[in-house]
Amino acid sequence: MAIEVVPLPLPPSADASKFADFGREVKGVKPGELTPEELEEIKELLYKHDALLFRDVDFTPEQQYALTKAFDPSSENYGHGNNKTGETKKSILHPDLKTIPRVPQVQLIGNGTVYNHEGLAEAKLKHPHHKTFHKTAISDEDEEKGATRFYRWHIDAALYDLNPPKVTTLYGLNVPQGTKQVCRYDDGTGDELTVPLGTTAFVSGKTTFDILPPELKSLAVRSKVKYAPHPYVWMAPAHAKSTGLGIETEGLEEALSELPPWEESRLKVLPILWKNPVTGNLHFQVHPCGVMELLVDPLPEGANKEGALYPEGTHITNLGEVRDILYKMQRPAIAPPLVYPHDWHERDLVLFHNRGVLHTVVGAFKPDQVRAFHQCNLAASDEPVGPSPEDVKKWA
Numbered sequence: 001m002a003i004e005v006v007p008l009p010l011p012p013s014a015d016a017s018k019f020a021d022f023g024r025e026v027k028g029v030k031p032g033e034l035t036p037e038e039l040e041e042i043k044e045l046l047y048k049h050d051a052l053l054f055r056d057v058d059f060t061p062e063q064q065y066a067l068t069k070a071f072d073p074s075s076e077n078y079g080h081g082n083n084k085t086g087e088t089k090k091s092i093l094h095p096d097l098k099t100i101p102r103v104p105q106v107q108l109i110g111n112g113t114v115y116n117h118e119g120l121a122e123a124k125l126k127h128p129h130h131k132t133f134h135k136t137a138i139s140d141e142d143e144e145k146g147a148t149r150f151y152r153w154h155i156d157a158a159l160y161d162l163n164p165p166k167v168t169t170l171y172g173l174n175v176p177q178g179t180k181q182v183c184r185y186d187d188g189t190g191d192e193l194t195v196p197l198g199t200t201a202f203v204s205g206k207t208t209f210d211i212l213p214p215e216l217k218s219l220a221v222r223s224k225v226k227y228a229p230h231p232y233v234w235m236a237p238a239h240a241k242s243t244g245l246g247i248e249t250e251g252l253e254e255a256l257s258e259l260p261p262w263e264e265s266r267l268k269v270l271p272i273l274w275k276n277p278v279t280g281n282l283h284f285q286v287h288p289c290g291v292m293e294l295l296v297d298p299l300p301e302g303a304n305k306e307g308a309l310y311p312e313g314t315h316i317t318n319l320g321e322v323r324d325i326l327y328k329m330q331r332p333a334i335a336p337p338l339v340y341p342h343d344w345h346e347r348d349l350v351l352f353h354n355r356g357v358l359h360t361v362v363g364a365f366k367p368d369q370v371r372a373f374h375q376c377n378l379a380a381s382d383e384p385v386g387p388s389p390e391d392v393k394k395w396a
C-alpha cells in the first residue's frame with residue numbers, strides 16, 4: 001500500500017494559511033516495520049512538514065529506538081545523555097524522565113503511577129506543572145475552571161557538550177480524556193488558546209523567522225546564541241515567564257562556579273537560524289531558557305545599513321538584554337493562531353523535526369489521571385547547519 005498523507009486537523013484557532021506545509025498525518029504504513037524505501041519517504045516528509053502523525057500504531061520501545069536512530073544512524077545516546085549521572089541530578093529535567101530498562105534511549109513520561117510497564121515495576125510520573133517553573137501561577141480556583149499555561153517552549157536538547165537531536169518520537173499509550181483547557185498567556189495581551197487536555201503544542205521555526213520584520217530577520221541571520229554550561233542546572237533556581245517562553249531576569253540562575261564541572265570548549269554556540277536539510281528553509285531555533293549570550297556578526301559588505309540593528313556586529317553578555325531581544329523575536333510566533341496543539345489519541349505516534357519546531361508541554365492533570373508516553377530522541381552526530389553566505393546576503 002502506498003504512503004498517503006493528509007493535512008493535520010487544525011483547531012479553529014489556527015490560521016490555516018500559516019500551516020499549509022506544516023504537519024501531515026501519514027497513512028498506509030506501519031512505522032515500526034518500514035521498508036528502506038518507505039523510510040526514505042518518511043524522512044523526506046518529516047523535513048518537509050516538520051511533524052508527522054501516525055494513528056493506531058503498535059510500537060515497541062525497540063522499534064521506537066530504531067526509527068529514531070534511522071534519522072541519524074551514527075547517533076546513539078539519549079539526547080540529554082545519561083540522566084542518571086550525579087552530574088545532572090540538580091537538573092530541572094530530572095524528575096520528568098524515567099528510562100525503559102531494556103532500551104535506555106526511550107523514556108517513559110506522563111502522569112500518575114504506572115505499574116509493570118516494560119520492565120518497570122512501578123513508575124511515579126509527574127506531568128510538569130507551570131507553578132513549579134513560572135514566576136507567577138494561575139490560582140487554584142482558575143485552574144479548577146480549566147485555565148492553564150504553556151509549561152516551557154523548547155527544543156529537545158542538552159545544549160551542553162551534546163548536539164541537538166534531529167528528530168523526536170512521541171508515542172501515546174495512555175491518554176486521559178477530559179474537558180478542554182484554556183491556555184492563558186498572562187502577559188497583558190489577553191491572548192489565550194483553547195487546548196485539548198494534556199496537549200503537546202508546537203510552533204514552526206520557519207514561521208517564526210518568516211513573520212519577522214526585515215530588521216529582525218537581518219539580526220537573526222547574523223546571530224549566534226551561546227548557551228550556559230549545564231543549562232538545566234543553571235536555570236533550575238530561576239523562574240520562567242508566564243508564556244513559558246524564556247526566563248525572567250531576576251539574577252536567580254545558579255552561579256557558573258557552582259555548576260557541575262564544565263569546560264568552555266564544550267559550551268554550545270549555535271546559530272539562531274538552522275537550515276532545513278531538505279527544503280533549505282531557515283528555521284528560528286532557540287531554546288530561550290538556556291541562552292546566556294548573543295553574538296552578532298557585522299552586516300556583510302554592500303548591505304544597506306539603514307535601520308539595521310548592530311550594523312557593526314556586537315557581543316551582548318547582559319542577560320536581561322539578551323532575553324529581551326530573543327523574546328521580541330520569538331513571542332510573535334507563539335500567538336494563538338500560530339500554535340498547533342496536538343489532540344492526543346491513544347496509540348498516536350508523532351515524529352517531529354526537533355531542529356525545525358519548538359514545542360511545549362501544556363496543561364495540568366490530577367494525580368489519578370494516568371498518562372503514559374514513550375519519548376525518544378538521540379544526541380545528533382553533527383551540529384545544526386546555519387545560514388549559508390547566500391542566505392546572509394539575502395536577509396542581512
Ligand SMILES: [Fe+2]
Nearest residue numbers: 154155156359
Ligand atoms: Fe520536549
